[in-house]
Amino acid sequence: MSLPLLALFIAAFAFGTTEFVIAGVLPQVAQGLDVSIPTAGYLVSGYAIGIAVGGPLLTLATARLSRKTLLVGLAIAFTLGQLACALAPDFASMLAIRVAVAIAHGAYFGVAMVVAVGLVREDQRGTAVALVLAGLTISNIVGVPAGTAIGNLWSWRATFWAMFGLGLLATAAMLLLLPRNTGSSDRPAGFRREVRVLGRQQVWTSLILMLMLMIGQFVPFTYIAPMLQEVTGLDAAFVPWVLLLNGVGATLGVFLGGKLADWKLMPSLIALTAMQAVVLAAMYLASPYPIPMVGVISVWGCLSFAIGTPVQTRILRWTADAPNLASSMIPSGFNIGIALAASVGAMILNAGHGYRSLPLLGVGAMLLASLVALLSYHFERRSGAVPPRLDMARSNRCAQAA
Template sequence: MVHVASALRIFLAAFAFGTAEFVIAGVLPEVATGLGVSIPIAGYLVSGYAIGIAIGGPLLAVATKKLTRKTLILLLGTTFTIGQVLCALAPSFELLMAARVLVSIVHGTYFGIAAIVAVNLVPADKRGFAVALILSGLTVSNILGVPGGTAIGNALGWRATFWAVGALGLAATLAVALFLPARTGQSSTTGSFLREFKALGRQQIVTSLAIVILVMIGQYSLFTYIAPLLLEVTGLDTNIVPLVLLLYGVGATIGVFVGGRLADWKLMPSLIAILTTQAVAFTLLYVVSPYPLIMAIAVVFWGGVNFAFGSPVQSRVLAWAGDAPNLASALIPTGFNIGIAIGAVLGATLLESGFGYRHLPLIGSAALVLAVFIAIGSYWLERRSPAPLPQAAE
């Protein structure tokens, strides 16, 4: 129970990071007006954040590999809090961008290290649940953090949003400092940089990262444009769309924990089943998109299966990078963000080619079918040539 409580404190930090990443969308017009730039230019604050996670996160993870886990988490939490203060005080768009990139680099490293710490805090048969607890910080941030931060920005100005997120980060950092077990700080990786890179060559890690990218391509080729799809194809009222998206977030949170339980039960069979269900969900969205009630239910189901895959795939990466977890774990957020970027571009390309919003789920169907074949092939190779899981280096 103590270990679960410690993981809950890491969840609080994950919630803060998730809110920091996504809340900008809710106050983007106000930020643009306040800094004297156009909304499209302000939108680069989202792109810059994603690039910082994808590139800076892994580099910082390797550079700080000598630090103990607890020390690193506290350093990342402190930097995150300072970064939010810099965002709140930024007098220009350029300085706000710089502060956001700083936070994003810390973000990319944090989620990799947090997953490592979480699985080491609990028994082996609870590791999937521990990863799910961290991932749920992201989904809950969309349900509570983003609307809350947006409301604060609307009432008190966009700078107040960053102050609030900074306060949340400070609270999470203090909780970790006070209550995360001291022995957690003994779990640094002292091996060479070469070991970190060699671990990436294991087929289980390569295929898992490929699956992450494919799932995100499928998800964000559709989710990026889900609002206009619901309005134009499904015919939902403007006031109903936020409710459907809220239910999507609830479904996603439930899916995270279902995936965690399945990962603790039978990891690879569960992952293959989840990916297959995702492919079915995308096809279902294509079929039922013109029918409002069925479509609303399908979106909630889609949210659940989308986020169920995260715990199994991250648990697999951490298991097969046990002797060199820093770089491999930090590449998971990188894979997510690469997939998000590609998915958004593919969706835009499909629309610009003359296809309507209704056809967007078909990108997901194709991406997930490919992910299923990769997962099956990887599992077959793993069973054909069984090898012991690598152990943490001393």
């Protein structure tokens, strides 16, 4: 891993940990801020809304800043946000701080993806995206359990003090490891052009794939704990271990997806989405049986992130000439998909269907994703369209600015 990519990885790990660790200390936060646990749950949904809405807006508003300046600024905002969370006097201030950090989170991942692919050769873009995404997956394996343990040993405020220290590390990594001229040759493409590239079929079909992926992943995952306990019959004490295996699978999947994206992006994407449909069908069949179910969940986590990496790589590849808005749509789209998946899952359960039925919706979503990917690839090859080269895109933006 190159040192600049290491810096992006560390910050991604920090943002990922602070997003998800709140779930591990939610009861303590609710008690400490004198609110109910359901009310404290708005700290989770508020964060997702901040990413989805605020991230793209902040990315566009800061388009004229150099990328290194912006990334360092976002890391500083993250660090100050963790300090403010550790000192938050009441729930309202805690919620406001979390939303502010989430806006920085959304902008960070949009910018970091663009910077990452600009640091490597064209045939290494998938791997670069995978390294940044690995910060998210590893945060669930290492950061979230560690933060939860700190909260259980001391207090939830100690968790955010630890996150403050992680923010200092991320900021230092940005300052020391990112090249001084990171993004210095980039010029904003203009709002109209940023919007226009979203109309490329490779971009909007990739956003559809992203939405289908989130349905296939988060409709079951949102309710994975009760599914494992009530359908599979596992004791609650074993659920974290199953989720750990899912997280390990997800981390392996990130790097697998990166390699496949660099090798044959669209053929791999078509095959992976079809395979995920099969795995979700296997989840439905295996759900009453503990050992097969644990194995399926591990493979499911691997494929989910193996699909996510080439989807994001494809968006970045086809928007290289105007990447700011499109790149910020990646974390925004994922969080909208997560929120939608959780709501759809709730509707299915409220309609009287059991937890076991949830993977079946994912089967349909992934079959649709495979069909969309196949048709998109067919029309792309038929038209002879080629993605803008990163170096040519930069030259065009510089010429427009001149």
